[in-house]
Amino acid sequence: MIMKQTFAWLFLLFIPLMSMGQAAIVWDQASLKQVAPLSGSKNANYARMIQLHNSNLLCVYESNGGVECTQSHDLGKTWLQPVVIAKAVSGVNMAVPDILELKNHSLLVSYNPRPHKINGSWDTTKHFAIRTKKSYDQGKTWRDERLVYEAGYRFEDGCWEPSQIQLPNGEIQLYFSNEGVYTHSNEQNISIFRSRDNGLTWTTNPEIVSFTPGHRDGMPVPIILKGTKEILFSIEDNAGRQFKPSIIRNSFSQNWQKTVGANDPERTYALTPKLPDTVYAGAPYLRQLPGGQTILSYQSTFGRNGNWELACMQVAVGNNKGEDFVNTATPFNIPLNKHGLWNSLCILKDGTVIALTSTDAYNSYTAIWMIKGHLINKKELIK
Numbered sequence: 001m002i003m004k005q006t007f008a009w010l011f012l013l014f015i016p017l018m019s020m021g022q023a024a025i026v027w028d029q030a031s032l033k034q035v036a037p038l039s040g041s042k043n044a045n046y047a048r049m050i051q052l053h054n055s056n057l058l059c060v061y062e063s064n065g066g067v068e069c070t071q072s073h074d075l076g077k078t079w080l081q082p083v084v085i086a087k088a089v090s091g092v093n094m095a096v097p098d099i100l101e102l103k104n105h106s107l108l109v110s111y112n113p114r115p116h117k118i119n120g121s122w123d124t125t126k127h128f129a130i131r132t133k134k135s136y137d138q139g140k141t142w143r144d145e146r147l148v149y150e151a152g153y154r155f156e157d158g159c160w161e162p163s164q165i166q167l168p169n170g171e172i173q174l175y176f177s178n179e180g181v182y183t184h185s186n187e188q189n190i191s192i193f194r195s196r197d198n199g200l201t202w203t204t205n206p207e208i209v210s211f212t213p214g215h216r217d218g219m220p221v222p223i224i225l226k227g228t229k230e231i232l233f234s235i236e237d238n239a240g241r242q243f244k245p246s247i248i249r250n251s252f253s254q255n256w257q258k259t260v261g262a263n264d265p266e267r268t269y270a271l272t273p274k275l276p277d278t279v280y281a282g283a284p285y286l287r288q289l290p291g292g293q294t295i296l297s298y299q300s301t302f303g304r305n306g307n308w309e310l311a312c313m314q315v316a317v318g319n320n321k322g323e324d325f326v327n328t329a330t331p332f333n334i335p336l337n338k339h340g341l342w343n344s345l346c347i348l349k350d351g352t353v354i355a356l357t358s359t360d361a362y363n364s365y366t367a368i369w370m371i372k373g374h375l376i377n378k379k380e381l382i383k
Helices: 002-018 378-382
Strands: 024-036 045-051 057-063 066-072 083-086 092-101 107-115 129-135 143-150 159-166 172-178 189-195 207-210 218-224 230-237 244-251 267-269 281-288 294-300 312-318 326-329 340-347 353-359 367-376
Touching: 024 057, 024 066, 024 312, 024 326, 024 353, 045 092, 045 353, 045 367, 057 092, 057 107, 057 353, 066 092, 066 107, 083 107, 083 129, 092 159, 107 159, 107 172, 129 159, 129 172, 143 159, 143 172, 159 218, 172 218, 207 244, 218 281, 230 281, 230 294, 244 281, 281 340, 294 340, 312 340, 312 353
Parallel strands: 045 340
Antiparallel strands: 024 367, 045 057, 057 066, 066 083, 092 107, 107 129, 129 143, 159 172, 172 189, 189 207, 218 230, 230 244, 244 267, 281 294, 294 312, 312 326, 340 353, 353 367
16 A cells, blocks of 8 residues: 555656656665764765675765775675775875776775865965876775876865776876966866876876866866767856856767867756756766666755755756756755755766765764666666
8 A cells, every 4th residue: 555655656657747858867765874974983975886896885075084994795785894095194185085996896986175274374385286096906005096187275276176087098087177277267177187097197287177267166076978989077157147058079080179168069967957047056967867867966046045055956867968957956954954965976887876965964973975876767667
């Protein structure tokens, strides 16, 4: 009886969404699980998760001023004790990690050293930076640390949010937000570095791949579009009044030879329909399902108050070209006075979607929580 009632509720809920012709995601609230920390002694933020070739889940995140990882051998039901990847050093926190399993099954993590003021002053010897580190034993130990880039020592002249992909030819492209080259303005671009030896050496100079003069392209998340020779990445784009998700694209043959500007055809507004100008929708995260559909998460103030620090996660479904993201769903129930920030998505081999958020909605501290969802189309609901 309960199953029939649940099915009927889902059917009624998704009839209006299905009328737009695209699938939507149904979230399984019974799968809600805290990933980190294992105790309430410290906060955890900014989780990024992948499924390894052996089907284990690996999650990296920031905690206690450093970067840690944890693994699950049962698809997220339980999580192992964390492994420290990079510790905080005096005056510098290690932040916003990203994780990639390479074709040779080694792991590449990138992260962002961030100096902070000590006694109200900046230490001019400590710089915002992008670093990488590798593991050859599925995340048990980490070595081969590399300094890829250094920006300024002040918050206003930093660099941020690295994320990487590996192309079919083996080249790794590491994307990040860079304002280190704009020391007299509040501008920011998306730049890349390249590695052709699995992350042991990197190109010397950053290549600017996305920039709108006077604005702040930020938080890139790249994918290689299945069945194509095309790279896409999502950004938060404040060319309008508030940040909104945009999609930037290039073919393998284009390969970022030209910076994508505000009005170039390689830049498109992501969401359909457009959100009101007053709504903040930042920190987007792009992924693609095995069936080809793309999905995009972002943290939004839509339906909440205007404070971006109390935003929560939204997830929209796009087509197989990374366009027209519709049917927005809210995976986590976040009260209006709580936050659900720095979200991400992990796609399992069977098409299961895992949503991750950093939230204080379920504890007295900020923790990383996950929930599982599945894409449902109209035919499946009618059955």
